[in-house]
Amino acid sequence: MARLLVLGGSWFLGRAVVEEALARGWEVTTFRRGQTGHDVAGVTPIRGDRTNPDDLARLAAGGPWDAVVDTSSFVPRETLAVAKALDPVVGRYVLISTVSVYEGWPVEPLTEESRVLDCPSTAGPDFGFDGNPGPSIYGFTKAGCERAVTEVFGHDRAVLLRPGVILGPYEYVGRLPWWLHRVARGGRVLAPGQPHRSIQPVDVRDVATFALHTATADGPVGTFNVTASGRETMSDFLTACQQTTGSNATFTWITDEEWLVAQGVAQWTELPLWRTYRGAWAVDSVKARDAGLITRPLLDTATDTWAWLRNGGDAVAHERASEQGIAPDKEHAILGTWDARERDRCGSQ
Ligand SMILES: NC(=O)c1ccc[n+]([C@@H]2O[C@H](COP(=O)([O-])OP(=O)(O)OC[C@H]3O[C@@H](n4cnc5c(N)ncnc54)[C@H](OP(=O)(O)O)[C@@H]3O)[C@@H](O)[C@H]2O)c1
Structure with missing residues (x-):
């Protein structure tokens, strides 16, 4: 039986990691403050703050562990302190990072060889700057967290998942919940961009399973992009939402993205998953697939998320959830303007 430490572990990805590890019969310790989410039954919880050196010393005294999966790493200097405290008592450090660490995100297609934002391992929470469409302070600081883990654990004991x-x-975050609720409401739905554009959202349970694969002593080490293959499209996604909710919604595809942007629609948030930049869904995950990543169809993700929402969806309220989704009046008005534009175009041909 493996002994696993999860930093976080009370909601979304951390919770999925914990549930999967327990299902495998692993012994799981979680470390968190006790402020968000729930302890999954079966874990050994240790309460503490990752920013507090005394708490980190107390945590380390609870070891050893074969591996740590860190889902709650955002500030490089704090992650450096965590890594130093855990180095003597942990075999491998699996850091949950993000594709936002790439300099070219979301504009260019990306592989693990693409340039990463430069951030020292000693940086604080405000390092870097927010650009449009990128880079972001989030990306800079996650890159600094990667550096911190690699400096302490070396390339043979560090796993960086992006x-x-x-x-x-x-x-x-509320992206899929918003689309499911919108499609369930029915009627005409504003469908953004090209229906056949491939998209790569990855199911949280598939990330968790791959993280545990890399956490095992003979699992792969190194840096991996963790995304779906891109075989499914935006149309597949909306169809999955429709099938899942049994909705009578019809989709009006606004394929002229420049026009849609000009209507003042915020991509990524007002219409979640819609992004005009070609790099947003062009992340190469072949390396992870070759190492064992398996991703499930969007329909499975939509079905299980809808079941969770219908059962009361016990997510913790998060400030980002309110950013998601276009207001019904705005959607209605844009569809009306689009219809008029299409009628004019047909009339003038
Ligand atoms: N969502 C996406 O689409 C996406 C995409 C790419 C990458 N990611 C990455 O995926 C990860 C998501 O992780 P997640 O879903 O598990 O949630 P998370 O919000 O990253 O982590 C929250 C967990 O960390 C604990 N925590 C927060 N601050 C703490 C502190 N100071 N000391 C100790 N524990 C603390 C929280 O519990 P307490 O509040 O009780 O302490 C909670 O259990 C993140 O690293 C994110 O950057 C997400």
Whole structure:
């Protein structure tokens, strides 16, 4: 039986990691303050703050562990302190990072060889700057967290996982929940962009399973992009939402993206998953697939997320959830303007 430490572990990805590890019969310790989410039954919880050196010393005294999965790493200097405290008592450090660490995100297609934002391992929470469409302070500081873990654990004991958008049960950002509720409401739905554009959201449980694969002593080490293959499309996604909710919604595809942007629609948030930049869904995950990543169809993710929402969806309220989704009046007005534009175009031909 493996002994696993999860930093976080009370909601969304951390919770999925914990549930999967317990299902495998692993012994699981979680470390968190006790402020968000729930302890999954079966874990050994240690309460503490990762920013507090005394708490880290107390945590380390609870070891050893074969591996740590760190889902709650955002500030490089704090992650450096965590890594130093855990180095003597942990075999491998699996860090949940993000594709936002790439300099070219979301504009260029990306592989693990693409340039990463430069951030020292000693940086604080405000390092870097927010650009449009990128880079972001989030990306800079996550890159600094990667550096911190690699400096302490070395390339043979560090695993850096870079997921793109993660969806699935317990999602707190609210992207898939918003689309499911919108499609369930029915009527005409504004469908953004090209229906056949491929998208790569990855199911939270598939990220968790791959994280545990890398946490095992003979599992792969190194850096991996963790995204779906891109075989499914935006149309597949909306169809999955429709099938799942049994909705009578019809989709009006607004394929002229420049026009849609000009209507003042915020991509990524007002219409979640819609992004015009070609790099947003062009992240190469072949390396992870070759190492064992398996991703499930979007329909499975939509079905299980809808079941979770219908059962009361016990996600913790998160400030980002309120950013998601277009107001019904705005959607209605844009569809009306689009219809008029299409009628004019047909009339003038
Ligand atoms: N959502 C996406 O689409 C997406 C995409 C790419 C990458 N990611 C990455 O995926 C990860 C998501 O992780 P997640 O879903 O498990 O949630 P999370 O919000 O990253 O982590 C929250 C967990 O960390 C604990 N925590 C927070 N501050 C703490 C502190 N100071 N000391 C100790 N524990 C603390 C929380 O419990 P307490 O509050 O009780 O302490 C909670 O259990 C993140 O690293 C994110 O960057 C997400």
